[in-house]
Amino acid sequence: MLEKKRQDGKGIDELRIISPSGESSCCGGSSQEIALLEGDEIRTQVQQYYADRAENLNSCCGDSSQNLLYESDLLQDLPEDIASFSLGCGDPITLAQLQAGEIVLDLGSGGGLDCFLAGRQIGEHGRVIGIDMTPEMLQRARSAAERMGIKNVEFRKGFLEQLPVEDGSVDVIISNCVINLSPDKPAVFAEMFRTLKPGGRVSVSDIVSSGELPEQIKKDMLAWGACIAGALEMDEYVHGLEQAGFEEVKLVAKSGEGDLLEKIPQNSLFSASITARKPVSYGSR
Numbered sequence: 001m002l003e004k005k006r007q008d009g010k011g012i013d014e015l016r017i018i019s020p021s022g023e024s025s026c027c028g029g030s031s032q033e034i035a036l037l038e039g040d041e042i043r044t045q046v047q048q049y050y051a052d053r054a055e056n057l058n059s060c061c062g063d064s065s066q067n068l069l070y071e072s073d074l075l076q077d078l079p080e081d082i083a084s085f086s087l088g089c090g091d092p093i094t095l096a097q098l099q100a101g102e103i104v105l106d107l108g109s110g111g112g113l114d115c116f117l118a119g120r121q122i123g124e125h126g127r128v129i130g131i132d133m134t135p136e137m138l139q140r141a142r143s144a145a146e147r148m149g150i151k152n153v154e155f156r157k158g159f160l161e162q163l164p165v166e167d168g169s170v171d172v173i174i175s176n177c178v179i180n181l182s183p184d185k186p187a188v189f190a191e192m193f194r195t196l197k198p199g200g201r202v203s204v205s206d207i208v209s210s211g212e213l214p215e216q217i218k219k220d221m222l223a224w225g226a227c228i229a230g231a232l233e234m235d236e237y238v239h240g241l242e243q244a245g246f247e248e249v250k251l252v253a254k255s256g257e258g259d260l261l262e263k264i265p266q267n268s269l270f271s272a273s274i275t276a277r278k279p280v281s282y283g284s285r
């Protein structure tokens with residue numbers, strides 16, 4: 001359920017992107033319309049978008065002191081280039097409250113920052129699996145892990161819609177600004193449910209909308225890459241997770257200032273923190 005719902009159900013005519021902290025998104029770009037947007041086409045274009053960023057972007061945030069997504073303590077002792085390479089929109093690590101020994105799955109691991117942060121918290125008896133479809137991102141993450149001598153984190157090539165992960169094998173799923181990029185969210189939610197252990201939890205940061213996006217935007221390929229065009233309407237996000245079988249689904253605006261949903265202006269995209277749990281009574285399905 002949503003903690004607070006918007007009062008209107010109107011669509012979005014004019015698009016505004018906001019972040020509660022007032023920062024501009026690091027993933028933005030100019031637009032180029034592409035007429036045919038089938039699922040595979042979207043994934044191919046998104047992959048190209050992130051291949052370019054893996055190779056050509058040293059970081060989106062300058063140095064780690066400018067990576068405002070995380071408390072600075074969390075980033076301490078990480079090499080500057082790794083701590084600053086973030087294409088996320090929140091902090092799913094703090095949200096997840098990870099415990100030593102847990103098995104964590106990161107959907108769309110990118111340069112690997114969240115996996116490395118999770119790896120420090122779950123310790124040597126835990127394990128982190130990062131999944132990404134973009135070879136250039138996997139390469140970047142694997143070489144960072146090797147450079148730091150990290151042993152409890154591995155990166156696997158795969159799609160969110162068909163995770164290369166065993167049924168019921170994961171304690172916690174994290175993800176940072178990725179699910180919005182999938183052209184098939186029901187498949188992603190079903191895969192999350194399948195791979196979690198009964199009682200396992202979800203801790204996701206993602207971009208959502210407070211109304212339907214205009215068709216024009218949904219067809220804009222750079223807007224897909226920039227985490228805009230694929231954003232789910234916030235009620236649909238919650239409903240989609242519930243449909244997949246999750247319980248205790250909660251979506252709140254990312255903020256240190258309490259519940260911000262009622263302050264989100266109409267016709268906006270915003271960064272949300274989403275949590276959910278797979279019922280204990282369920283086997284994998």
Ligand SMILES: C[S@@+](CC[C@H](N)C(=O)[O-])C[C@H]1O[C@@H](n2cnc3c(N)ncnc32)[C@H](O)[C@@H]1O
Nearest residue numbers: 050086087088108110132133134159160176181
């Ligand atoms: C916005 S970046 C976020 C990366 C990372 N989570 C972070 O916070 O820096 C999105 C990442 O998800 C990956 N990705 C997007 N759609 C995917 C899909 N359907 N399956 C697997 N990976 C995907 C991209 O290759 C890219 O590395």
